[in-house]
Amino acid sequence: MKHLFGEIAFLFRQQASVWAIALLACLASLSVGLGLQDISRQKAAIADVIALQHKDTAAVKVFAKEAGDAAYYRFHPTWDLPSPLAFAALGQRDIAPSILRIRALALEGQIHENEAHNPELALPGRLDFAFVLIYLAPLVLIVLFYDLWSGEREAGRLASLQAIPKARLRVWLPRIAARFILVSAVLVLAFWVGALISGAGLGETIAFTALILALLGFWTLVATLIARGAGSSPTNAAVLASIWFVITLIAPAGSNLVINAMTPIPDGATIMRENREAVHDAWDLDRDATLQRFYKLYPEFATSPPMQRPFEWKWYHAFQHLGDQQVEALSRAYRAGIAKRDARAGLVALALPPIAVQRALHRLARTDMAAQAAYQDRIRAYHTQLRTYYYPYLFTAKPFTPAAFDAAPKFEGP
Amino acid sequence: MRRALLIAQAELALMVRSRVALIGLIALLLLSTIAAATSHTHMAQERLSRIANQTQTDALFEAQPARHPHRMVHYGSYVYRPIGALAGFDPGIDPFSGTTLYLEGHRQNSATISAVRESSSLMRFGQLTPAFVLQTLAPLLLIFLGFSMITRERTRGSLGLLLSSGVTETDLILGKILALCAVGLIALSPALIALVSMVLATPSEAMAAALIGLGYGLYLLIWIVGIVAASAFAQSGQAALLGLVCIWCFVAIVAPRGAAEIATRAEPLNSRAATDLNIQAELRRLGDSHNPNDPFFATFKARTLAQYGVTKVEDLPFNFRGAVSAEGEALTSRLFDKHLAEVAASQRLQSYIVSAMSVLSPAIAVRHVSMAGAGTDLETHLRFVQQSEAHRFQMVQYLNGLHRNKLSLEDDAARSKDRLAEQRTRIGADNWAQVPDFRFKPTSASERLQSAISPIIILLAWLAGVVVLARWSRRSLGRSAR
Numbered sequence: 001m002k003h004l005f006g007e008i009a010f011l012f013r014q015q016a017s018v019w020a021i022a023l024l025a026c027l028a029s030l031s032v033g034l035g036l037q038d039i040s041r042q043k044a045a046i047a048d049v050i051a052l053q054h055k056d057t058a059a060v061k062v063f064a065k066e067a068g069d070a071a072y073y074r075f076h077p078t079w080d081l082p083s084p085l086a087f088a089a090l091g092q093r094d095i096a097p098s099i100l101r102i103r104a105l106a107l108e109g110q111i112h113e114n115e116a117h118n119p120e121l122a123l124p125g126r127l128d129f130a131f132v133l134i135y136l137a138p139l140v141l142i143v144l145f146y147d148l149w150s151g152e153r154e155a156g157r158l159a160s161l162q163a164i165p166k167a168r169l170r171v172w173l174p175r176i177a178a179r180f181i182l183v184s185a186v187l188v189l190a191f192w193v194g195a196l197i198s199g200a201g202l203g204e205t206i207a208f209t210a211l212i213l214a215l216l217g218f219w220t221l222v223a224t225l226i227a228r229g230a231g232s233s234p235t236n237a238a239v240l241a242s243i244w245f246v247i248t249l250i251a252p253a254g255s256n257l258v259i260n261a262m263t264p265i266p267d268g269a270t271i272m273r274e275n276r277e278a279v280h281d282a283w284d285l286d287r288d289a290t291l292q293r294f295y296k297l298y299p300e301f302a303t304s305p306p307m308q309r310p311f312e313w314k315w316y317h318a319f320q321h322l323g324d325q326q327v328e329a330l331s332r333a334y335r336a337g338i339a340k341r342d343a344r345a346g347l348v349a350l351a352l353p354p355i356a357v358q359r360a361l362h363r364l365a366r367t368d369m370a371a372q373a374a375y376q377d378r379i380r381a382y383h384t385q386l387r388t389y390y391y392p393y394l395f396t397a398k399p400f401t402p403a404a405f406d407a408a409p410k411f412e413g414p
Numbered sequence: 415m416r417r418a419l420l421i422a423q424a425e426l427a428l429m430v431r432s433r434v435a436l437i438g439l440i441a442l443l444l445l446s447t448i449a450a451a452t453s454h455t456h457m458a459q460e461r462l463s464r465i466a467n468q469t470q471t472d473a474l475f476e477a478q479p480a481r482h483p484h485r486m487v488h489y490g491s492y493v494y495r496p497i498g499a500l501a502g503f504d505p506g507i508d509p510f511s512g513t514t515l516y517l518e519g520h521r522q523n524s525a526t527i528s529a530v531r532e533s534s535s536l537m538r539f540g541q542l543t544p545a546f547v548l549q550t551l552a553p554l555l556l557i558f559l560g561f562s563m564i565t566r567e568r569t570r571g572s573l574g575l576l577l578s579s580g581v582t583e584t585d586l587i588l589g590k591i592l593a594l595c596a597v598g599l600i601a602l603s604p605a606l607i608a609l610v611s612m613v614l615a616t617p618s619e620a621m622a623a624a625l626i627g628l629g630y631g632l633y634l635l636i637w638i639v640g641i642v643a644a645s646a647f648a649q650s651g652q653a654a655l656l657g658l659v660c661i662w663c664f665v666a667i668v669a670p671r672g673a674a675e676i677a678t679r680a681e682p683l684n685s686r687a688a689t690d691l692n693i694q695a696e697l698r699r700l701g702d703s704h705n706p707n708d709p710f711f712a713t714f715k716a717r718t719l720a721q722y723g724v725t726k727v728e729d730l731p732f733n734f735r736g737a738v739s740a741e742g743e744a745l746t747s748r749l750f751d752k753h754l755a756e757v758a759a760s761q762r763l764q765s766y767i768v769s770a771m772s773v774l775s776p777a778i779a780v781r782h783v784s785m786a787g788a789g790t791d792l793e794t795h796l797r798f799v800q801q802s803e804a805h806r807f808q809m810v811q812y813l814n815g816l817h818r819n820k821l822s823l824e825d826d827a828a829r830s831k832d833r834l835a836e837q838r839t840r841i842g843a844d845n846w847a848q849v850p851d852f853r854f855k856p857t858s859a860s861e862r863l864q865s866a867i868s869p870i871i872i873l874l875a876w877l878a879g880v881v882v883l884a885r886w887s888r889r890s891l892g893r894s895a896r
Contacts, residue, residue: 238655257452273474
């Protein structure tokens with residue numbers, strides 16, 4: 001313990017280490033601050049839209065006297081609130097919408113809707129805590145470790161250091177531990193402050209902290225292994241930087257390429273187009289046949305009287321759903337394909353610890369592909385609830401009162 | 415100059431003998447070749463798939479049966495953002511922005527279906543493209559090969575020997591720069607070959623390709639001169655290496671992200687849902703087509719009746735309902751245009767803010783040159799969205815014109831209740847073929863040149879800066895040799 005404190009005190013007297021750690025502390029705090037701001041913005045944007053939607057709905061209520069009108073004109077907001085840990089690992093939240101307004105019409109034409117983000121800003125990625133941890137912290141560790149042995153050798157002190165009894169325990173272990181502890185302390189403290197402010201739970205905070213330590217532990221191990229070798233200081237620095245570069249930049253980019261090539265998915269644009277074809281073809285098909293197809297899915301409405309006029313809302317809403325039915329297999333294959341790509345990325349992560357940690361952070365923060373898919377599934381479930389809420393008013397004599405308008409199902413967050 | 419060449423020759427000979435340098439260079443060449451080949455094939459496939467989608471969509475539109483024209487307004491059309499000939503070199507924003515836009519009446523949809531939402535999160539680590547290799551990877555290799563060029567001479571004591579044998583400081587620095595330039599050129603070659611082959615396939619892109627080549631040439635030259643200057647300044651090899659790797663990390667990795675964070679905060683964008691709702695609210699204030707007594711549509715009716723000198727809409731020489739549809743669409747479309755212009759202005763301002771950050775990082779400047787040249791920058795996307803909106807309006811108004819001129823008001827009003835009237839409101843399928851196809855006009859060669867000028871000037875300023883640094887470093891050479 002005494003050696004450890006001595007070593008930490010010694011580190012603080014070295015200019016390069018002080019600079020490296022100070023820079024890391026600044027960037028870590030900055031990233032936490034930016035992340036917290038992003039999250040509060042997203043929450044405010046969601047609240048904003050829900051408030052605006054109330055006014056819009058009130059305006060629709062004035063003229064939507066029939067259930068068919070309400071189901072056609074009324075938008076229902078859905079949202080994906082950021083989790084308390086999202087500030088630290090923003091993941092896909094900058095490109096996928098966190099609010100989607102849907103109508104009880106065919107869903108496939110609505111669910112792929114995009115956020116109005118600037119793609120140029122999404123291109124480089126975000127400066128969040130996960131970035132500081134995965135990209136920058138290893139470089140700081142490399143700076144602190146690369147000449148741990150070679151520096152002593154080049155200064156001619158290595159032999160005398162090795163001659164100290166229990167050198168491993170009394171010299172090298174404290175040196176390694178001091179560096180690991182300092183870097184960990186800087187990152188963990190910055191993260192804890194953020195977690196405290198955003199009100200993260202104790203369990204998830206501990207799990208996140210464990211991931212931070214695991215990643216730093218991995219790089220400490222790698223750096224120690226290389227630094228202990230026979231290479232000169234510049235060689236060690238170059239080798240470590242190359243390892244970092246291959247693991248954090250080249251391997252993920254290459255894997256992404258291979259995974260996407262290996263895992264073809266149905267064309268998303270085709271799903272939307274076929275959905276439109278299926279929906280619009282209904283105008284020229286036999287109306288009763290369309291309704292019969294619908295009644296096969298919802299036999300409880302089969303007793304609804306036949307159509308009297310060329311246009312009736314029940315027929316319109318029936319073919320909207322049939323349009324979704326027609327592309328359901330394609331849509332499922334599309335989602336399964338994306339999920340499979342993500343699962344394969346998980347396999348790559350088994351070989352590359354930093355990617356594994358990144359994925360685990362995003363999972364904990366619920367900002368990963370699976371979280372996006374889960375939000376879409378919630379939208380789908382809610383859409384079904386909405387449709388089926390309107391059906392009795394469309395297909396039976398059940399009167400659509402203003403109270404019924406108000407009683408339409410509301411989206412519930414996770 | 416001759417001495418400088420000799421020094422360069424000696425330095426290159428040393429690199430060839432040192433296996434590490436050779437392996438590094440070969441690895442880079444391999445990676446660069448893989449990146450060029452895969453990115454090119456991928457974007458070529460993507461291009462074909464979008465063309466096929468567009469052809470199929472247009473064919474479907476023309477093949478629609480006889481219908482009420484307003485049905486076609488709701489049927490709508492899709493447009494797919496075309497991919498330029500150089501996009502394989504730098505896909506830029508293409509994978510990060512929606513590629514498909516649904517055009518229909520009364521609504522303005524968002525561009526959807528993007529590669530980033532169809533890939534695993536690995537994609538956010540970066541993509542293996544020639545642009546990525548040159549912007550990020552090549553400078554790091556140059557650092558590894560160049561950091562010790564002068565520190566080595568200094569620590570071995572050969573520096574003083576060289577300088578006393580008649581070699582000037584300028585010769586030495588220039589020689590090392592030339593040697594590193596040779597490496598840079600080799601590193602650049604697979605990407606250049608890819609660029610040239612793309613130009614051979616599409617000669618009209620030659621100027622844009624030259625622009626891209628110039629941008630990357632300047633960018634690598636900045637690194638080369640900077641690395642040699644750092645090597646001259648540094649007291650030890652490891653100090654040079656550490657300093658350079660830190661600078662690299664800031665320039666290539668941190669600064670682009672930081673610039674994006676600053677831009678999102680300096681010019682925040684509304685969520686799409688909020689914009690849509692604001693448009694709806696504004697629309698209700700202006701004119702509510704669901705309200706029979708709405709002042710906007712009442713005025714339109716009075717104006718139209720007065721214009722034709724009749725007292726009721728049934729006496730008009732055309733279908734008044736079609737005219738109302740056209741008037742309503744013009745109203746909504748004006749609002750869409752206004753909001754779209756606002757969003758586009760905000761996004762352009764964001765990009766401008768990012769551009770301004772290139773005084774801190776030449777990587778941002780070269781990225782802008784590269785994306786502008788390849789036609790994969792924000793501007794291309796904004797144009798796609800704005801031209802699509804113009805096309806949407808043209809298509810819808812053409813159909814509303816058919817609605818106004820080819821249908822009788824009586825049938826049109828009765829079509830929801832009367833089966834025969836409904837049949838009579840269907841007009842021939844030949845009308846659909848008359849709708850003009852969407853033809854995307856990408857940024858022209860001269861426009862791309864224009865948008866690349868300021869980043870190129872910034873790159874030149876950077877180059878001037880590092881040259882000054884290199885000249886200044888000569889003094890520290892002379893001092894340490896004595």
